[in-house]
Amino acid sequence: MADVLALEAIRKSYAIGTPVETEVLHGIDLTIGAGEFVALIGPSGSGKSTLLNIIGLLDSPTSGRLQVNGEETTRLDDAARTRLRGHAIGFVFQYHYLISAFTAAENVMMPMLVDQGRADRRMEQRADELLDRVGLSRWRNNRATNMSGGQQQRVAIARALAMEPALVLADEPTGNLDTASADSVFALLRRINAERGTTFLVVTHNMALAERCDRIVELVDGQINAERPGRAEPGAVSKL
């Protein structure tokens, strides 16, 4: 299984060169293979979000090497990182961050639109197909503000998949949802992982959900404290 993500001795410090210099990641080594569904857990302040931002090429490590989809990213300039991020990585955040000026379908088209510059029929078809997959075909012309929290998060998931990324980073994707919606959204992520082989790295505080992942990586005080397989049941997807 080829690695979609490879981190080697990743360190991250803030306020470098000042008396209050703080290192929040102390040499992270981590590899995630294609099609894996990995949970990243840890207490607040352990560096999960910082690590996720570095992996998502939204932030740069102070030192260490990072490969995304086989491409070494450490020496890429801002434009190249932006391009790689747009093509290889999809994001799902705790809050949906749908753009309220656009409809659900248009939000799903957004990454393709950003990449291509102009809308076309193929993008519309792809958006419809993704909305259908997350069960929101009927809501395609609804503005983000006219949908429930669970629906908004499903649109955000569809949007994250628009460019068929190799890796989807989900930061507390169910953190704002009630139990039923959270369970449904998580199940959706797992189903996409099973059907399409998309790699997922999910940050969560919810141990029950983490246990449904292939692997659990625990981060404590900026270091990987433990790694173990989850208890994902083979039949989990069929329960949706």
Place this chain on the structure above:
Amino acid sequence: MNRWLPFEWIAALRFLGEGRMQTAFILGGITIGVGVIVFMSAMLAGLQTNFIKRVLTSQPQIQLSPLDEVARPLRFDPGVIEGALVQKPSQRILSIDQWQSIAVAMRARPDVVVVAPTASGSALAVRGDASRSISITGMEPEQYFRIVRVPDYLVAGETRLGTDDILIGTELAKDLGAGVGDKLNVTTANGSGRILTITGIFDFGNKGANERNTYVALRTAQSLLNLIGGATTIDMTVTDTYAADTIARDIAAVVPVEADSWITTNAQFFTAVRAQQTSNTLIRLFVGISVAFGIAAVLVVSVIQRSKDIGILRAMGASRGRILRIFLIQGGVLGLFGSVLGSAAGAGALILWHHLLRQVDGSELFPLILEPSLFVAAALLATLTGVVAGLAPAVRAASIDPVEAIRG
């Protein structure tokens, strides 16, 4: 979604459409600003055109006259001045030396349009017990009336000028109690006199000119002023009105005459026009700056409000350039739409003002000049102002850190 517009345009228009209240307020501000600029520019252009037309149609653009007579001290030997005090000579009415050849030379110049020789001087007009001092101008109507548009100002009679005819102003006609067809006894200081018939009465809109100015045929004036075959001035118009000063200097350098342009003889008028232009430019500049600050303020607020949207777009792979363009387009679109509305408002106000504001005689105060170029310039300038005003907010938007924006 529109398939023709680039992503930046779609996002810019959607953002403007979503913030309807903000967009409406700033559009209102730009409309008023552009309206004021269009209104002022068009009105002042009309007023200036009217003033300049009035000045230029009642006097020549260049007037050639004989050089002043200079008294020379008597000398016995070269370099020795006998009389230290030299009395200033009085200036007699003299003909321009060789005026006919000078007129021919002037007509040959490519920058000269009309050349009209005149013979002018003072006289006394007597009718019954009333008498008034007048200035008589003798000229050839077919040339002279192309310079001073006396027919345009005629209020009674006609401009026919035979050897015994005269055209007078309304004030003189009133003072002498004369009308068209009446006779005037015109006498000059040298004792020459003639009975002339009033064939027309004009109104220059200037009391002094209407009191004193009179027009006769060139031969009549030559006879009255004892200038047989002579011309006291050569009046001219030129191709470029505003180059009259340069052309006059050029003529004076090669011909032994004094050449005065209308710019020199109307220096005060020109100072007033320049002061008006300067104040107009300053007002337009400050209104433009206010509009630019208004657009910038609204876009800065929009950038703050949309920082999360910008953050997520950046996370999705939108380059800094794309984000920059979204906000520059918003600035340009606001400027363009504001200028269209402002141009319409300015033109509407101008038409209303033109209708309401009249001279005492009921004629228009200024001609209604609505040049398409003014609206095109207003649209271009306002769009450019919008883009420039959007620059600072756009740079700020493009430099937003997606991590901070999404976390914040």
